[in-house]
Amino acid sequence: xxxxxxxxxxxxxxxxxxxxxxNNCDIEVLDLLTxxxxxxxxxxxxxxxxRHADALxxxxxxxxxxKERLKKLYSQAAQPCLVVAVGSCACGRIMFxxxxxxxxxxxxxxxxxxxxxxxxxKPEAIIAGIVKLxxxxxxxxxxxxx
Amino acid sequence: xxxxFNYLIFPGFLFSACVGLxxxxxxxxxxxxxxxxxxxxxxxxxxxxxxxxxxxxxxxSGAKITFLLSPVLGLLSTILVATILGVTVRLPLESFAGDxxxxxxxxxxxxxxxxxxxxxxxxxxxxxxxxxxxxxxLGYELPFILSIIVxxxxxxxxxxxxxxxxxxxxxxxxxxxxxGMLAFLIAxxxxxxxxxxxxxxxxxxxxxxxAGTLIxxxxxxxxxxKLTKAILLYTMPLLxxxxxxxxxxxxxxxxxxxxxxLVSIILIxxxxxxxxxxxxxxxxxxxxxxxxxxxxxxxLFGL
Numbered sequence: 001x002x003x004x005x006x007x008x009x010x011x012x013x014x015x016x017x018x019x020x021x022x023n024n025c026d027i028e029v030l031d032l033l034t035x036x037x038x039x040x041x042x043x044x045x046x047x048x049x050x051r052h053a054d055a056l057x058x059x060x061x062x063x064x065x066x067k068e069r070l071k072k073l074y075s076q077a078a079q080p081c082l083v084v085a086v087g088s089c090a091c092g093r094i095m096f097x098x099x100x101x102x103x104x105x106x107x108x109x110x111x112x113x114x115x116x117x118x119x120x121x122k123p124e125a126i127i128a129g130i131v132k133l134x135x136x137x138x139x140x141x142x143x144x145x146x
Numbered sequence: 147x148x149x150x151f152n153y154l155i156f157p158g159f160l161f162s163a164c165v166g167l168x169x170x171x172x173x174x175x176x177x178x179x180x181x182x183x184x185x186x187x188x189x190x191x192x193x194x195x196x197x198x199x200x201x202x203x204x205x206x207s208g209a210k211i212t213f214l215l216s217p218v219l220g221l222l223s224t225i226l227v228a229t230i231l232g233v234t235v236r237l238p239l240e241s242f243a244g245d246x247x248x249x250x251x252x253x254x255x256x257x258x259x260x261x262x263x264x265x266x267x268x269x270x271x272x273x274x275x276x277x278x279x280x281x282x283x284l285g286y287e288l289p290f291i292l293s294i295i296v297x298x299x300x301x302x303x304x305x306x307x308x309x310x311x312x313x314x315x316x317x318x319x320x321x322x323x324x325x326g327m328l329a330f331l332i333a334x335x336x337x338x339x340x341x342x343x344x345x346x347x348x349x350x351x352x353x354x355x356x357a358g359t360l361i362x363x364x365x366x367x368x369x370x371x372k373l374t375k376a377i378l379l380y381t382m383p384l385l386x387x388x389x390x391x392x393x394x395x396x397x398x399x400x401x402x403x404x405x406x407x408l409v410s411i412i413l414i415x416x417x418x419x420x421x422x423x424x425x426x427x428x429x430x431x432x433x434x435x436x437x438x439x440x441x442x443x444x445x446l447f448g449l
Binding site (some may be wrong): 002004007008010011035038040041042043044047048049051052053054057078080094110 | 174178181183185186187190193194196197199200201203204217241268356357360362363364365368407
Protein backbone atom coordinates (compact mmCIF):
# COMPACT_ATOMS: atom_id res chain seq x y z
CA UNK A 1 0.00 0.00 0.00
CA UNK A 2 1.18 3.49 -0.82
CA UNK A 3 2.88 5.00 2.23
CA UNK A 4 1.53 8.48 1.64
CA UNK A 5 -2.08 7.32 1.38
CA UNK A 6 -1.63 5.11 4.41
CA UNK A 7 -0.44 8.19 6.27
CA UNK A 8 -3.47 10.05 4.91
CA UNK A 9 -5.82 7.54 6.47
CA UNK A 10 -4.05 7.88 9.82
CA UNK A 11 -4.01 11.65 9.95
CA UNK A 12 -7.15 13.10 8.44
CA UNK A 13 -7.33 16.86 8.81
CA UNK A 14 -10.94 17.85 8.57
CA UNK A 15 -12.33 21.14 7.35
CA UNK A 16 -15.87 21.80 8.46
CA UNK A 17 -17.83 23.26 5.54
CA UNK A 18 -21.24 24.34 6.80
CA UNK A 19 -23.62 24.78 3.82
CA UNK A 20 -26.55 26.53 5.54
CA UNK A 21 -27.28 23.75 8.05
CA UNK A 22 -29.59 24.03 11.04
CA ASN A 23 -26.49 23.59 13.28
CA ASN A 24 -27.55 20.29 14.84
CA CYS A 25 -25.09 18.33 12.70
CA ASP A 26 -22.36 20.86 13.52
CA ILE A 27 -22.92 20.33 17.24
CA GLU A 28 -22.69 16.56 16.73
CA VAL A 29 -19.44 17.07 14.77
CA LEU A 30 -18.02 19.11 17.66
CA ASP A 31 -19.03 16.27 19.99
CA LEU A 32 -16.46 14.12 18.22
CA LEU A 33 -13.66 16.23 19.67
CA THR A 34 -14.89 15.98 23.27
CA UNK A 35 -13.38 13.55 25.80
CA UNK A 36 -16.07 10.90 25.28
CA UNK A 37 -15.35 10.32 21.59
CA UNK A 38 -11.91 11.98 21.14
CA UNK A 39 -11.15 11.41 17.46
CA UNK A 40 -7.66 12.88 17.90
CA UNK A 41 -6.73 9.32 18.93
CA UNK A 42 -6.92 8.49 15.22
CA UNK A 43 -5.14 11.64 14.13
CA UNK A 44 -8.31 13.46 13.11
CA UNK A 45 -8.17 17.17 13.88
CA UNK A 46 -10.36 20.09 12.90
CA UNK A 47 -8.32 22.71 11.05
CA UNK A 48 -9.07 26.27 10.05
CA UNK A 49 -7.88 26.59 6.47
CA UNK A 50 -9.24 24.70 3.45
CA ARG A 51 -5.70 24.53 2.05
CA HIS A 52 -4.70 22.14 4.85
CA ALA A 53 -7.78 19.96 4.53
CA ASP A 54 -7.81 16.24 3.71
CA ALA A 55 -11.55 15.93 4.14
CA LEU A 56 -14.40 18.39 3.77
CA UNK A 57 -17.19 17.72 6.24
CA UNK A 58 -20.29 19.12 4.53
CA UNK A 59 -23.47 19.72 6.55
CA UNK A 60 -26.78 21.13 5.36
CA UNK A 61 -28.52 21.74 2.06
CA UNK A 62 -26.63 24.05 -0.30
CA UNK A 63 -28.61 27.11 -1.35
CA UNK A 64 -27.77 29.46 -4.20
CA UNK A 65 -25.06 31.23 -2.21
CA UNK A 66 -23.41 28.34 -0.39
CA LYS A 67 -23.42 26.23 -3.58
CA GLU A 68 -20.81 28.51 -5.11
CA ARG A 69 -18.86 28.69 -1.84
CA LEU A 70 -18.75 24.90 -1.60
CA LYS A 71 -17.48 24.58 -5.17
CA LYS A 72 -14.80 27.17 -4.44
CA LEU A 73 -13.78 25.45 -1.19
CA TYR A 74 -13.35 22.14 -2.96
CA SER A 75 -11.20 23.70 -5.67
CA GLN A 76 -9.09 25.45 -3.00
CA ALA A 77 -8.35 22.27 -1.07
CA ALA A 78 -5.12 20.42 -1.90
CA GLN A 79 -5.70 17.08 -3.61
CA PRO A 80 -6.26 14.30 -2.55
CA CYS A 81 -9.28 15.75 -0.74
CA LEU A 82 -12.27 13.65 0.32
CA VAL A 83 -15.79 14.89 0.90
CA VAL A 84 -18.05 13.57 3.66
CA ALA A 85 -21.74 14.45 3.63
CA VAL A 86 -22.99 14.58 7.24
CA GLY A 87 -26.70 14.49 7.99
CA SER A 88 -29.78 13.68 5.96
CA CYS A 89 -29.86 17.17 4.41
CA ALA A 90 -26.40 16.83 2.92
CA CYS A 91 -27.12 13.25 1.83
CA GLY A 92 -30.37 13.81 0.00
CA ARG A 93 -32.00 17.17 0.84
CA ILE A 94 -34.96 15.31 2.46
CA MET A 95 -37.88 17.72 2.95
CA PHE A 96 -36.07 20.66 1.39
CA UNK A 97 -35.99 18.99 -2.02
CA UNK A 98 -38.84 21.05 -3.46
CA UNK A 99 -37.92 24.24 -1.64
CA UNK A 100 -37.54 27.41 -3.69
CA UNK A 101 -34.00 28.08 -2.48
CA UNK A 102 -32.53 24.60 -2.81
CA UNK A 103 -31.05 24.31 -6.30
CA UNK A 104 -29.12 21.06 -5.91
CA UNK A 105 -27.83 18.50 -3.43
CA UNK A 106 -24.24 18.31 -2.21
CA UNK A 107 -23.19 15.47 -4.54
CA UNK A 108 -24.24 17.47 -7.57
CA UNK A 109 -21.69 20.14 -6.60
CA UNK A 110 -18.71 18.12 -5.37
CA UNK A 111 -17.90 14.38 -5.53
CA UNK A 112 -18.97 12.85 -2.21
CA UNK A 113 -17.02 9.87 -0.86
CA UNK A 114 -19.14 8.90 2.13
CA UNK A 115 -22.74 9.63 3.14
CA UNK A 116 -23.65 9.70 6.84
CA UNK A 117 -27.47 9.87 7.22
CA UNK A 118 -29.29 10.90 10.37
CA UNK A 119 -31.01 14.01 11.61
CA UNK A 120 -28.62 14.71 13.23
CA UNK A 121 -26.37 11.60 13.02
CA LYS A 122 -25.03 10.39 16.34
CA PRO A 123 -21.29 10.88 16.92
CA GLU A 124 -20.94 7.08 16.81
CA ALA A 125 -22.53 7.10 13.37
CA ILE A 126 -20.09 9.76 12.18
CA ILE A 127 -17.16 7.70 13.48
CA ALA A 128 -18.54 4.64 11.67
CA GLY A 129 -18.78 6.73 8.51
CA ILE A 130 -15.18 7.89 8.85
CA VAL A 131 -14.08 4.27 9.34
CA LYS A 132 -15.88 3.35 6.11
CA LEU A 133 -14.15 6.24 4.36
CA UNK A 134 -10.74 5.03 5.55
CA UNK A 135 -11.55 1.47 4.44
CA UNK A 136 -12.59 2.78 1.05
CA UNK A 137 -9.34 4.72 0.61
CA UNK A 138 -7.17 1.78 1.65
CA UNK A 139 -9.08 -0.67 -0.58
CA UNK A 140 -8.78 1.66 -3.53
CA UNK A 141 -5.02 1.74 -3.09
CA UNK A 142 -4.54 -1.99 -2.53
CA UNK A 143 -6.31 -2.76 -5.81
CA UNK A 144 -4.52 0.05 -7.57
CA UNK A 145 -7.71 1.68 -8.77
CA UNK A 146 -7.23 5.05 -7.16
CA UNK B 147 32.77 15.90 6.36
CA UNK B 148 32.43 16.11 10.10
CA UNK B 149 30.67 19.44 9.81
CA UNK B 150 28.24 17.95 7.29
CA PHE B 151 27.61 14.99 9.58
CA ASN B 152 27.01 17.39 12.47
CA TYR B 153 24.65 19.50 10.39
CA LEU B 154 22.64 16.76 8.72
CA ILE B 155 22.60 13.86 11.14
CA PHE B 156 23.59 13.89 14.75
CA PRO B 157 22.95 17.11 16.60
CA GLY B 158 21.58 18.61 13.43
CA PHE B 159 18.68 17.85 11.12
CA LEU B 160 17.76 14.20 11.62
CA PHE B 161 18.24 14.06 15.39
CA SER B 162 16.63 17.40 16.16
CA ALA B 163 13.72 16.67 13.83
CA CYS B 164 13.02 13.36 15.56
CA VAL B 165 13.31 14.85 19.04
CA GLY B 166 11.24 17.86 17.98
CA LEU B 167 8.45 15.73 16.54
CA UNK B 168 8.39 13.57 19.65
CA UNK B 169 8.24 16.64 21.87
CA UNK B 170 5.40 17.83 19.65
CA UNK B 171 3.69 14.56 20.49
CA UNK B 172 4.34 15.19 24.22
CA UNK B 173 2.63 18.53 23.72
CA UNK B 174 -0.43 16.93 22.12
CA UNK B 175 -0.57 14.09 24.61
CA UNK B 176 -0.29 16.29 27.72
CA UNK B 177 -2.89 18.64 26.25
CA UNK B 178 -5.18 15.67 25.68
CA UNK B 179 -4.69 14.35 29.20
CA UNK B 180 -5.43 17.80 30.66
CA UNK B 181 -8.67 17.83 28.69
CA UNK B 182 -9.43 14.31 29.93
CA UNK B 183 -8.92 12.77 26.50
CA UNK B 184 -6.63 9.98 25.34
CA UNK B 185 -4.61 11.73 22.68
CA UNK B 186 -2.77 10.55 19.56
CA UNK B 187 -0.13 7.78 19.36
CA UNK B 188 3.55 8.76 19.58
CA UNK B 189 4.17 8.57 15.83
CA UNK B 190 1.30 10.91 14.97
CA UNK B 191 3.47 13.90 14.02
CA UNK B 192 5.64 11.76 11.75
CA UNK B 193 2.49 10.55 9.98
CA UNK B 194 1.27 14.12 9.58
CA UNK B 195 4.54 15.05 7.91
CA UNK B 196 4.51 12.06 5.54
CA UNK B 197 0.92 12.81 4.65
CA UNK B 198 1.72 16.46 3.91
CA UNK B 199 4.55 15.37 1.61
CA UNK B 200 1.99 13.41 -0.45
CA UNK B 201 -0.39 16.34 -0.84
CA UNK B 202 -0.60 18.75 -3.70
CA UNK B 203 1.38 22.00 -3.31
CA UNK B 204 -0.78 24.95 -4.23
CA UNK B 205 0.86 28.28 -5.03
CA UNK B 206 -1.73 31.06 -5.06
CA SER B 207 -1.74 33.25 -8.15
CA GLY B 208 0.20 36.44 -7.54
CA ALA B 209 2.50 34.85 -4.96
CA LYS B 210 6.15 35.88 -5.15
CA ILE B 211 9.14 33.54 -5.17
CA THR B 212 9.54 34.14 -1.43
CA PHE B 213 6.38 32.10 -0.89
CA LEU B 214 8.26 28.85 -1.54
CA LEU B 215 11.71 30.09 -0.54
CA SER B 216 10.88 31.28 2.97
CA PRO B 217 9.99 27.92 4.61
CA VAL B 218 13.31 26.44 3.42
CA LEU B 219 15.28 29.39 4.82
CA GLY B 220 13.53 29.06 8.16
CA LEU B 221 14.25 25.34 8.34
CA LEU B 222 17.95 25.82 7.46
CA SER B 223 18.47 28.44 10.16
CA THR B 224 16.72 26.42 12.89
CA ILE B 225 18.81 23.36 12.00
CA LEU B 226 21.91 25.53 12.32
CA VAL B 227 20.86 26.61 15.82
CA ALA B 228 20.17 22.99 16.79
CA THR B 229 23.61 21.99 15.47
CA ILE B 230 25.47 24.75 17.31
CA LEU B 231 23.72 23.95 20.60
CA GLY B 232 24.08 20.20 20.22
CA VAL B 233 27.78 20.36 19.46
CA THR B 234 28.33 22.73 22.39
CA VAL B 235 26.59 20.42 24.83
CA ARG B 236 28.76 17.51 23.73
CA LEU B 237 32.07 19.38 23.45
CA PRO B 238 31.92 22.77 25.23
CA LEU B 239 35.47 23.63 24.13
CA GLU B 240 34.61 23.41 20.44
CA SER B 241 32.35 26.46 20.44
CA PHE B 242 33.58 29.68 18.85
CA ALA B 243 33.67 33.19 20.28
CA GLY B 244 30.38 35.05 19.88
CA ASP B 245 28.22 32.07 19.04
CA UNK B 246 25.60 33.27 21.52
CA UNK B 247 25.03 36.30 19.29
CA UNK B 248 24.83 34.05 16.22
CA UNK B 249 22.24 31.87 17.92
CA UNK B 250 20.17 34.90 18.93
CA UNK B 251 20.15 36.16 15.35
CA UNK B 252 19.34 32.77 13.87
CA UNK B 253 16.45 32.33 16.29
CA UNK B 254 14.73 35.45 14.92
CA UNK B 255 14.88 34.13 11.35
CA UNK B 256 11.93 31.65 11.66
CA UNK B 257 9.66 34.50 12.74
CA UNK B 258 10.90 36.77 9.95
CA UNK B 259 10.47 33.99 7.43
CA UNK B 260 6.87 33.43 8.53
CA UNK B 261 6.22 37.16 8.09
CA UNK B 262 7.76 37.16 4.58
CA UNK B 263 5.98 33.99 3.48
CA UNK B 264 2.61 35.13 4.80
CA UNK B 265 2.81 38.56 3.22
CA UNK B 266 3.90 37.14 -0.14
CA UNK B 267 0.88 34.82 -0.26
CA UNK B 268 -1.48 37.73 -0.86
CA UNK B 269 -4.21 36.54 1.51
CA UNK B 270 -5.78 39.25 3.70
CA UNK B 271 -6.01 36.94 6.73
CA UNK B 272 -2.38 35.96 6.25
CA UNK B 273 -1.39 39.62 6.20
CA UNK B 274 -3.26 40.19 9.47
CA UNK B 275 -1.33 37.25 10.91
CA UNK B 276 1.94 38.63 9.54
CA UNK B 277 1.36 42.04 11.09
CA UNK B 278 0.56 40.44 14.44
CA UNK B 279 3.66 38.26 14.23
CA UNK B 280 5.76 41.33 13.46
CA UNK B 281 4.46 43.22 16.49
CA UNK B 282 4.93 40.14 18.64
CA UNK B 283 8.58 39.80 17.56
CA LEU B 284 9.15 43.46 18.46
CA GLY B 285 7.50 42.77 21.80
CA TYR B 286 9.30 39.66 23.03
CA GLU B 287 12.75 40.25 21.56
CA LEU B 288 13.59 43.08 24.01
CA PRO B 289 12.98 41.22 27.31
CA PHE B 290 14.47 38.02 25.84
CA ILE B 291 17.76 39.74 25.02
CA LEU B 292 17.75 41.53 28.39
CA SER B 293 17.35 38.19 30.17
CA ILE B 294 20.27 36.80 28.19
CA ILE B 295 22.36 39.84 29.17
CA VAL B 296 21.80 38.70 32.76
CA UNK B 297 23.44 35.40 31.84
CA UNK B 298 26.34 37.21 30.18
CA UNK B 299 26.89 39.33 33.31
CA UNK B 300 26.71 36.26 35.57
CA UNK B 301 29.33 34.40 33.54
CA UNK B 302 31.89 37.23 33.63
CA UNK B 303 31.01 38.90 30.32
CA UNK B 304 31.46 35.89 28.10
CA UNK B 305 29.44 35.67 24.88
CA UNK B 306 30.61 32.16 24.08
CA UNK B 307 28.12 29.40 24.88
CA UNK B 308 30.90 26.92 25.71
CA UNK B 309 32.47 29.17 28.32
CA UNK B 310 29.04 30.01 29.78
CA UNK B 311 28.57 26.25 30.18
CA UNK B 312 31.98 25.81 31.77
CA UNK B 313 31.38 28.72 34.12
CA UNK B 314 28.17 27.09 35.33
CA UNK B 315 29.85 23.71 35.71
CA UNK B 316 32.52 25.32 37.90
CA UNK B 317 30.48 27.85 39.87
CA UNK B 318 26.95 26.41 39.92
CA UNK B 319 24.08 27.06 37.52
CA UNK B 320 22.73 30.55 36.92
CA UNK B 321 19.30 29.44 38.04
CA UNK B 322 20.56 29.10 41.62
CA UNK B 323 20.86 32.86 42.06
CA UNK B 324 18.04 35.35 42.52
CA UNK B 325 18.68 37.31 39.33
CA GLY B 326 19.13 34.11 37.35
CA MET B 327 15.78 32.83 38.54
CA LEU B 328 14.08 36.07 37.50
CA ALA B 329 15.77 36.00 34.08
CA PHE B 330 14.81 32.33 33.62
CA LEU B 331 11.17 33.18 34.28
CA ILE B 332 11.29 35.97 31.70
CA ALA B 333 13.02 33.74 29.18
CA UNK B 334 10.30 31.09 29.58
CA UNK B 335 7.59 33.67 28.90
CA UNK B 336 9.47 34.90 25.82
CA UNK B 337 10.01 31.32 24.67
CA UNK B 338 6.25 30.81 24.85
CA UNK B 339 5.83 33.69 22.42
CA UNK B 340 8.67 32.51 20.19
CA UNK B 341 7.09 29.08 19.85
CA UNK B 342 3.67 30.61 19.18
CA UNK B 343 2.06 28.86 22.14
CA UNK B 344 -1.29 29.84 23.44
CA UNK B 345 -1.23 33.07 25.37
CA UNK B 346 0.72 34.46 22.40
CA UNK B 347 -0.59 32.53 19.39
CA UNK B 348 -2.50 35.47 17.91
CA UNK B 349 -0.58 35.24 14.64
CA UNK B 350 -2.01 31.78 14.03
CA UNK B 351 -5.28 32.24 15.92
CA UNK B 352 -7.26 29.31 14.56
CA UNK B 353 -10.67 30.58 15.65
CA UNK B 354 -10.49 34.18 14.45
CA UNK B 355 -8.18 34.35 11.44
CA UNK B 356 -8.27 30.61 10.61
CA ALA B 357 -4.65 29.56 10.29
CA GLY B 358 -3.36 33.14 9.99
CA THR B 359 0.13 33.19 8.60
CA LEU B 360 -0.03 29.60 7.33
CA ILE B 361 -3.44 29.89 5.68
CA UNK B 362 -2.26 29.63 2.04
CA UNK B 363 0.34 26.92 2.59
CA UNK B 364 -0.32 23.32 1.62
CA UNK B 365 1.70 20.19 0.98
CA UNK B 366 5.49 20.39 1.14
CA UNK B 367 5.93 24.02 2.32
CA UNK B 368 3.41 23.44 5.11
CA UNK B 369 5.32 20.30 6.10
CA UNK B 370 8.53 22.33 6.23
CA UNK B 371 6.87 24.93 8.46
CA LYS B 372 5.60 22.19 10.79
CA LEU B 373 9.09 20.71 10.90
CA THR B 374 10.60 24.11 11.68
CA LYS B 375 8.15 24.54 14.55
CA ALA B 376 9.02 21.06 15.81
CA ILE B 377 12.77 21.73 15.74
CA LEU B 378 12.20 25.06 17.52
CA LEU B 379 10.25 23.18 20.18
CA TYR B 380 13.42 21.16 20.80
CA THR B 381 15.91 24.01 20.39
CA MET B 382 14.41 26.67 22.63
CA PRO B 383 14.18 24.58 25.84
CA LEU B 384 17.71 23.30 25.10
CA LEU B 385 19.00 26.88 24.82
CA UNK B 386 17.36 27.76 28.13
CA UNK B 387 18.87 24.71 29.81
CA UNK B 388 22.31 25.59 28.50
CA UNK B 389 22.09 29.22 29.54
CA UNK B 390 20.47 28.85 32.95
CA UNK B 391 20.50 25.29 34.23
CA UNK B 392 23.72 23.66 33.09
CA UNK B 393 25.36 22.54 36.33
CA UNK B 394 24.79 18.88 35.59
CA UNK B 395 24.52 17.88 31.93
CA UNK B 396 24.63 14.11 31.89
CA UNK B 397 22.19 12.62 29.41
CA UNK B 398 19.65 11.61 32.04
CA UNK B 399 19.69 15.03 33.70
CA UNK B 400 19.45 16.74 30.31
CA UNK B 401 16.39 14.71 29.32
CA UNK B 402 14.78 15.32 32.72
CA UNK B 403 15.34 19.06 32.55
CA UNK B 404 14.12 19.17 28.95
CA UNK B 405 10.89 17.38 29.81
CA UNK B 406 10.39 19.55 32.90
CA UNK B 407 10.64 22.76 30.84
CA LEU B 408 8.54 21.30 28.03
CA VAL B 409 5.74 20.21 30.33
CA SER B 410 5.73 23.52 32.17
CA ILE B 411 5.29 25.49 28.93
CA ILE B 412 2.57 23.07 27.84
CA LEU B 413 0.81 23.69 31.16
CA ILE B 414 1.07 27.46 30.62
CA UNK B 415 -0.33 26.90 27.13
CA UNK B 416 -3.31 24.94 28.37
CA UNK B 417 -4.33 27.11 31.29
CA UNK B 418 -4.31 30.51 29.60
CA UNK B 419 -6.60 32.25 27.13
CA UNK B 420 -5.21 33.98 24.07
CA UNK B 421 -4.18 37.61 24.60
CA UNK B 422 -5.00 40.34 22.11
CA UNK B 423 -1.95 41.65 20.28
CA UNK B 424 -2.02 45.03 22.04
CA UNK B 425 -2.28 43.31 25.42
CA UNK B 426 0.71 41.14 24.53
CA UNK B 427 2.84 44.13 23.50
CA UNK B 428 1.87 46.00 26.67
CA UNK B 429 2.69 42.91 28.70
CA UNK B 430 6.12 42.44 27.13
CA UNK B 431 7.19 46.06 27.10
CA UNK B 432 5.70 46.80 30.52
CA UNK B 433 6.05 44.36 33.43
CA UNK B 434 8.29 41.84 31.68
CA UNK B 435 10.88 44.38 30.56
CA UNK B 436 10.76 45.99 34.00
CA UNK B 437 11.44 42.62 35.63
CA UNK B 438 14.28 42.03 33.18
CA UNK B 439 15.89 45.37 34.08
CA UNK B 440 15.53 44.52 37.78
CA UNK B 441 17.22 41.18 37.07
CA UNK B 442 20.11 42.97 35.32
CA UNK B 443 20.55 45.34 38.27
CA UNK B 444 20.52 42.40 40.69
CA UNK B 445 23.08 40.60 38.54
CA LEU B 446 25.31 43.67 38.52
CA PHE B 447 25.20 43.66 42.32
CA GLY B 448 26.21 40.01 42.20
CA LEU B 449 23.00 38.54 43.62
